[in-house]
Amino acid sequence: MTRVIIIGLDGGTLDLMDPWMDQGKLPSFSRIKEQGIYGRLRSTTPYYSAPAWVSITTGCQPGKHGIYDFFRTDTYKKNLVSSKHRKVPALWNMLTWYNKRSIIVNVPGTFPPEKIDGVMITGLLTPSPESNYTYPPDLKKDLTSDRLGTYLLEQVAVDDIPKGLTARYAPQKLAAQINELTSSHATVTMNLMKEYDWDLTMVVFRGTDDVQHLLWNRKDLILSCYQKADEYIGKMIDEYPDALFIIVSDHGFGKPKKYFYVNNALYNAGYLKTTSNPSTSINTLISIIFDKLSRIIFHVVPMQKIMRSELGRTFILSSNSGGNIDISQTLAMYHSVCSRGIRINLKEKYSYGIVETKDYENIRNQLIDFLKQLTDPEKGEPIVEQVYTAEEIYGKDAVNDPLDIIFDLKEGYGAQELLQPPEGLKAALKSKKDKLTILSPPGFYDWMGDHKPHGILFMYGPDLITHRTLDASVLDIVPTILAALDIPISKNLDGQVLSDAFQKPPVVSYKDIHASEPSLLSSSELQAIKKLRKKTIK
Ligand SMILES: [Zn+2]
Known part of the structure; x- marks a missing residue:
């Protein structure tokens, strides 16, 4: 029975990783590159975290899922988007329909947490530590050092000024804070994996994005953040050698002149x-x-x-x-x-x-x-x-x-x-x-580094072809995972199954759009159809 582990490395880029892998500085990634699948992952337009992570976890382009930015696009004020604004089901909803269990940790845009078969701790865009950011709600009180590990919450927008100042005057301290977040999220995830049954685990490490935005000129500190992720990826592979690992980023990174x-x-x-x-x-x-x-x-x-x-x-x-x-x-x-x-x-x-x-x-x-x-x-x-x-x-x-x-x-x-x-x-x-x-040129109020359209794709597992380069789209992740888990794929999805990654391509079955998947009809059209159906029943 296949189990899938998705690890997100926000803003992960091969432009930095390729030379570091060649120099042996990222041993887990090098191992995956040698023994599994490696390539570039094309992001959404625009190539920013909110639309891209939601496309990674829904298999739909932004026009269908409705998340275009961290902030709602239908108002002038800075209103954060939430999981309630997402108009299509996510991977964890699809797994729930087929009685498969998920552990979802720190995925951007998941607040408020959804009722799923499994557990969820929401990620970036969670309003504050006081928010109810876990499902089941009781899980929150177990996020302590002597139970599952302390969960550190990232606070979007609110932390921007303090982080900017720390980057400027104490860059090492900022890198240490970022690595502490990665350790917290990895530890809690690995403890949840031991405590709960699961078919899918997903965790996103956000630190690589922050450190690249703020400290692009400090490659030594950026490397330390990639190495922290590499360390935990290695631990997870050792612990779950039979799982299918998919490691992705939502976009790449570079330096704007x-x-x-x-x-x-x-x-x-x-x-x-x-x-x-x-x-x-x-x-x-x-x-x-x-x-x-x-x-x-x-x-x-x-x-x-x-x-x-x-x-x-x-x-x-x-x-x-x-x-x-x-x-x-x-x-x-x-x-x-x-x-x-x-x-x-x-x-x-x-x-x-x-x-x-x-x-x-x-x-x-x-x-x-x-x-x-x-x-x-x-x-x-x-x-x-x-x-x-x-x-x-x-x-x-x-x-x-x-x-x-x-x-x-x-x-x-x-x-x-x-x-x-x-x-x-x-x-x-x-x-x-x-x-x-x-x-x-980048000044005090600009980022030192900013996004580029191509992120990373690494896949590792016993059923995969070894040492293959494969470029794909953020839209392809959900269909590929559904195929690997033997779950029918909704015809509403925009991506395709990455069959070329597997030694024996998975048998793919498609299904019509699920009752809880809204079609792209306008609400007035939907009303008209509902009316028509009622009449037909009579
Ligand atoms: Zn970013």
Whole structure:
């Protein structure tokens, strides 16, 4: 009877791992590469954690599962998405239908935990340590050092400023904190595997993403985080040599040479309006002063404690990227740092909207042309690789209101959501009133490293072909696992079974869409069908 272990390495990239494997620095990964499957895993568009992990765990593209960003795309405020916004079943729901048990630990976007056959501890986007983040709920009280191990909870957005300061002034401390998280999540997972029956175990190690964003120039510290994951992967392989291991990342990583300040560009072109001059707005001044005083703040102020308090949490989660954006005058704005998408301020959709429906297509086409013609003055080359409409990339029936325009940037560019002059105080005061800089090398408010579209795929197990390179998509993980577990695959899934990985390709069976899988019909159409069925029964 096959058992499956999925290990997620957030942001894991072969660009770093290949040389480290060659040098023998990641022995477990080298072993898998030699004795199993190894390759690249294509992420979603955009290639960020929220849509990508949900595609990895549902086998559906974002237009079907409805998670496009950490923050909901149907509102201007920073509202975190949750498992309730996901519109298709996840792997653990599918296993539950077939009486198979799952252990799910630290998977982004799983809060609130779902009732499954098995146990779940939710991951990134869990609101706070006070939240009920386990299923069954009683499990939470067992997450102590003398029972299953202490579970350390990562806190999205709230921890961003403290982590940024630690990266700047105590990088070693940050790497140690990250490795402590990995140890916590690995220990709890391995204890749960001993305590509960399971057919599938999934755990995501998030630290590789953090350390690469914040400390891209410190490869020694990044390596220590990969090695921590490698250590636990080795332990799990030793403990469960007969299991099918699938190790994936949600996207790759690299160093952007420049950041594209998207809202600055929209401001310069008149699409985005502000209540005061962004060069000298109070938000800009506060962020510049914070930058200048950051060393003292780091050493004197307990930032993590303040940010994690009720007040700090409310402050962070109620703020938005540009405090002085005048939404009642704005035609379009960049949604969030990870969204790679622009929202058009449509009157019919938002209470503060100003764009008439009849003008929507026209404005959207103008914006698409605007993005396409933006060039880097240094090289004279375009910044944007590709621009899509929501329908082009997610389908015309996409759920949960995707953003109106999605774009990919050329390699070497990252995107920034902040509306401010990126060059610091002097330049800010000198800058012309009506033009903001749109391109800047990574500064205080930018990440040192950022995502790239290709993550990692490693597979290991007794039934696999040895030493094979195989490139795949994040969409292929669910169908492959279902096939390995002999569970019929829903026709609603977008991925395919990675049959080439197996010595004897699994027999694949398909089934019609499950009753609890919403089809992509609109609710009015569904109502009409329900009515029709009732009539037929009569
Ligand atoms: Zn990331």
